[in-house]
Amino acid sequence: MKTILTGLRANSVFTIGNYLGALLPMVRLANKHVNDCHLNLFVPDLHSMISEIDGGDLQSNILRSIKCYLAAGMPTGKNVHIYRQSRVPAHSELCWILNCIATMGEMNRMTQYKEKSEGKNSVNVGIFDYPVLMAGDILLYSAEYVPVGEDQFQHIELTRNLAMRFNNRYGDIFTIPASTKEQVKFMGLEEGIRIRDLLNPEKKMSKSTVAENSKIMLDDTPERAAKKIMSATTDSLGKIKFDMWGQPGISNLMVIESLVNDIPLQEVIGKWSGETKYGELKKQVAASVSKLLTDFQVRINEISDDQVYELLESGERYANEVANTKLLEVQKAVGLR
Numbered sequence: 329m330k331t332i333l334t335g336l337r338a339n340s341v342f343t344i345g346n347y348l349g350a351l352l353p354m355v356r357l358a359n360k361h362v363n364d365c366h367l368n369l370f371v372p373d374l375h376s377m378i379s380e381i382d383g384g385d386l387q388s389n390i391l392r393s394i395k396c397y398l399a400a401g402m403p404t405g406k407n408v409h410i411y412r413q414s415r416v417p418a419h420s421e422l423c424w425i426l427n428c429i430a431t432m433g434e435m436n437r438m439t440q441y442k443e444k445s446e447g448k449n450s451v452n453v454g455i456f457d458y459p460v461l462m463a464g465d466i467l468l469y470s471a472e473y474v475p476v477g478e479d480q481f482q483h484i485e486l487t488r489n490l491a492m493r494f495n496n497r498y499g500d501i502f503t504i505p506a507s508t509k510e511q512v513k514f515m516g517l518e519e520g521i522r523i524r525d526l527l528n529p530e531k532k533m534s535k536s537t538v539a540e541n542s543k544i545m546l547d548d549t550p551e552r553a554a555k556k557i558m559s560a561t562t563d564s565l566g567k568i569k570f571d572m573w574g575q576p577g578i579s580n581l582m583v584i585e586s587l588v589n590d591i592p593l594q595e596v597i598g599k600w601s602g603e604t605k606y607g608e609l610k611k612q613v614a615a616s617v618s619k620l621l622t623d624f625q626v627r628i629n630e631i632s633d634d635q636v637y638e639l640l641e642s643g644e645r646y647a648n649e650v651a652n653t654k655l656l657e658v659q660k661a662v663g664l665r
C-alpha cells in the first residue's frame with residue numbers, strides 16, 4: 329500500500345493558507361484513499377522549535393492541531409495514523425544520518441531558509457536544517473505523496489535528491505517520493521497552492537505576519553473573516569482577470585473560492601472573468617469563507633481531548649514500528665549496525 333503523508337507545524341492557530349494549502353488537500357486525498365493507502369498526518373513538533381515558542385503553549389497547540397485535523401474532515405480508521413514527531417525518536421536519528429548526506433550548497437539554496445533568516449543578525453541552525461528533518465519525516469514511512477503548499481515544494485525536491493543520493497551510495501533503501509509535478513497532479517490540481525497575504529498579495533499568507541488583516545485564522549469569527557476579505561487589497565484595473573502577476577489580489581480571491589468549495593479553478597475563472605464589480609466577488613468569497621469557518625468551529629468544539637489521545641496511542645505505536653524498521657535498514661546500510 330502506498331503512503332500519503334503530511335504535517336503542519338503546531339506553532340499557533342493555523343491560517344486559512346495552511347488549511348487550504350495542505351490540510352484540506354490531505355483530507356480530500358485521505359477520504360478518497362482511505363481503503364487503499366496509509367494516511368499519515370502528524371504533528372512536526374520538533375519543527376515547531378525553529379521559531380521561538382513558549383514551551384508552555386506547545387502542548388496545547390499540539391492538541392489543538394490534531395483537533396483541527398479531525399474538524400477539517402480527516403477520517404479515522406485502521407489506515408489512518410496520527411502521531412507526534414517527537415514521540416518517534418527515529419525522526420531525529422535519521423535526520424543526523426541525512427545531515428551527513430546533504431551539502432551546505434544545496435541547503436544554502438533553500439528559499440524558505442533565505443526568507444526566514446532575512447534581516448536577522450542571528451539565525452538558529454534549526455532554521456537552516458529543518459528541511460533535512462522533513463526529508464527524514466517522509467523517507468521513514470516510504471511516503472510517495474506529500475500534500476503541501478507550494479512553499480514546501482523545494483523541500484520535497486530536496487527529499488528526492490537526498491533519497492537518490494543515499495540509494496546510490498548505500499543500496500536501494502528509500503522509496504523516492506513523487507516529483508512535485510506528479511504531486512500536483514495527484515492532488516487533482518493544475519499547480520501548487522500558494523494563498524496570498526490579503527493586504528500584500530505579492531506575498532504568501534503567513535501566520536507570522538503581524539498585520540491581522542493580512543491573514544485569516546481558523547479561529548477568527550466568521551464575521552471578522554468576512555470583513556478581512558472585504559478589505560483585501562485588489563487593483564485599480566477595474567476588470568476581473570485571473571493573472572497572478574498582474575492582478576494577484578483578485579486572483580487570490582478566485583483561488584480561495586475554488587478551494588473552499590472544491591470547484592475547479594477554471595470554473596470560477598469562467599464565472600467571474602470580465603466582471604467589473606470586485607465587491608461582488610469579495611462578497612461571494614466572504615460568504616464561502618464564513619460558512620467554512622462556521623462549520624469548522626462547530627466541529628472542533630465537538631472533539632474531546634480523550635478522542636485525540638486515543639488516536640495518538642495507536643498512531644504512535646504504528647509510527648514507531650514502521651520508522652524503527654526503516655531506521656534499522658538505514659543503520660545497517662551505512663554500517664552502524
Ligand code: TYM
Nearest residue numbers: 335336337345346349350372462465476477521522523533
Ligand atoms: P508549515 O507548518 O510552515 O506549514 C504547514 C503547511 O501549510 C502550507 N502553507 C500554505 N499553503 C498555501 N498557501 C499558504 N499561504 C501557506 N502557508 C502554509 C505549507 O506549505 C505546509 O504544507 N516543514 C513543514 C512541515 C513539515 C512537513 C514534514 C510537511 C515537517 N515535516 C513532512 C510535510 C511532510 C512546514 O514548516 O510547514
